[in-house]
Amino acid sequence: EIVLTQSPATLSLSPGERVTLSCRASQSVSTYLAWYQQKPGQAPRLLIYDASNRATGIPARFSGSGSGTDFTLTISSLEPEDFAVYYCQQRSDWPPITFGQGTRLEIK
Amino acid sequence: QLQLQESGPGLVKPSETLSLTCTVSGGSISSTSYYWGWIRQPPGKGLQWIGSFYYSGSTYYNPSLKSRVTISVDTSKNQFSLKLRSVTAADTAVYYCARRKIGPPYYFDYWGQGTLLTVSS
8 A cells, every 4th residue: 555644744824925745655656646625624626636737727826746756736825715734645556545644734 | 517415324333334325416427437436534634545436347445444345336326325334433434425537637526525424322
């Protein structure tokens, strides 16, 4: 099973700031990694697929990069609605499909 | 517009079987383009994939749950179901059904709103 480790667990930032979230895989997943955003009481929403492709309707301030075992999600300028929990997920080697444990982005 | 809606009992006793149904509207679960699956999230915790199926009848399960899980399909009702046997308090979670496309974007692009399932006597 591929384990995904996200860091940090929590980030406290202000609107307008730039943020980078990290996801590290226990073995190479090539570029088969996605990022999701989840707000309280809501289902996750797909942001980025295959490491760097924005999903339909996702603003350009969200970008993803990486390959192999190290990946990042960058939000170029935080909007108030971006404060949420972010998860990475791999599809390289399944079953099982696995998720990271999440990074909580909170308002400073 | 595709919609997925989970339904279930809300409360199940320990050692019993959990049964949930996902009703899909605006699209067919018999499509060759998608997997359909279940993901759960214990309160305050992260996401765990439970399993998925493909229209051909192939099913895929998380090895950690495989001995207790069955996913079945009712194409006449455009529904699929989850059964989880011998539940414990550790199975208390919000259960989501979701669609995963075989082509881009390849990941879970449509989700239900989720249903909370509590295991308690």
